[in-house]
Amino acid sequence: MSQIQIRQIQQSMIYAKSTQQLRQVSCLQPTLMRIRHGEKHIWLNEQTYIARAGDILIAPAGLQLTLTNQPDVHGYACEVLTIAPGLIEQFRQNHPAAVQTALQQAPRLCEKLSATMALLWDELFNAIANNEPVELIEHRAAGLLLALTLSGFATALLSHRDDTVAQRVQMLIMLEPAREWTVELMAKQLNLGASTLRRQLQQEGQSFREILERIRLNIGLGLIQTSKHAIGQIAQQCGYQSASRFSARFQLQFGIKPLQLRATIN
Structure with missing residues (x-):
């Protein structure tokens, strides 16, 4: 029997040397994606979104996407962070004022990372890759979530969903x-x-x-x-x-x- 360990936060890399077209892709957990090379085209609710190098995509659990990963001259590369709902709930409880302010804004799927958020992302991504202590990884994750929240980017992740x-x-x-x-x-x-x-x-x-x-x-x-x-x-x-x-x-x-x-x- 194969069992998969689900950590509070996980990282992965997606690469492509030629175009990938996928439909009905489900985000099983809250997901952050940072485009490193190429573009990701997403069709959602009759709208088209294009994320380019340096952009971040913010997808809540349950979101279903039709997408294309389009390489540039360097190929396609995307860093992915999946965050367990429990960690987001803990963040909500620790930062109620910031979360309440963020929830008053409309959700946004795609945004440009600021220099500060890019630095926080790199620190978290590297901490996971280097198997740093769980407490430190979760601390870095909270820092990234706070930066996204204060910038108004994290609304889609923070919307409360009942445990069905x-x-x-x-x-x-x-x-x-x-x-x-x-x-x-x-x-x-x-x-x-x-x-x-x-x-x-x-x-x-x-x-x-x-x-x-x-x-x-x-x-x-x-x-x-x-x-x-x-x-x-x-x-x-x-x-x-x-x-x-x-x-x-x-x-x-x-x-x-x-x-x-x-x-x-x-």
Whole structure:
């Protein structure tokens, strides 16, 4: 059984040597993306956003994007930070006045990083890469969040979201995507009856099967983009016994086959 450790804050790099076009990409956790080379084009709510080198993208958990990663002469490179909701909630409690002011502003998806925010970003990114103590990493993360909040950039991350049953289901699947999940097993984990779980998810406009596949495929997407693991190995890590089944579902979700996406990176 494959279990993935979810830290309070994680980093990764996404590269591309040729254009990547992806649809229905879900942000499983609050996510910050900093473009280093190339451009990221995003289509959301009938609007187009373009993030260029030096820009930051701020995406709350649950946001679903259609996007293109477009290389420049140096290729495409994007630094990614994912922040656990618990860490953001802790930040809300520690800085209520700044958060309240920020929430009065309209959410913004894409912004230019100031010199100060770029420095804070680099310090946090390097701290994670160097395996510095967790307390220091979280301190640096709070500093970056505070700078984004005071600049009016963090509204989308700070908007309070109730703890739904679907979110609890999602977190358990993220911890063990390869587990042979069933409604009955998940209900037991949540101390609910299976019929109660189905009903509560339906009331939230969700289904267990849709959540399970969305989480597995988006974890697979991240592994293809950030690791050198074989596609068959990634399929197993995400709970698919067949690489061909994983490939078919991946293409249906994102509009590209896993091997085609891998070819844009290598």
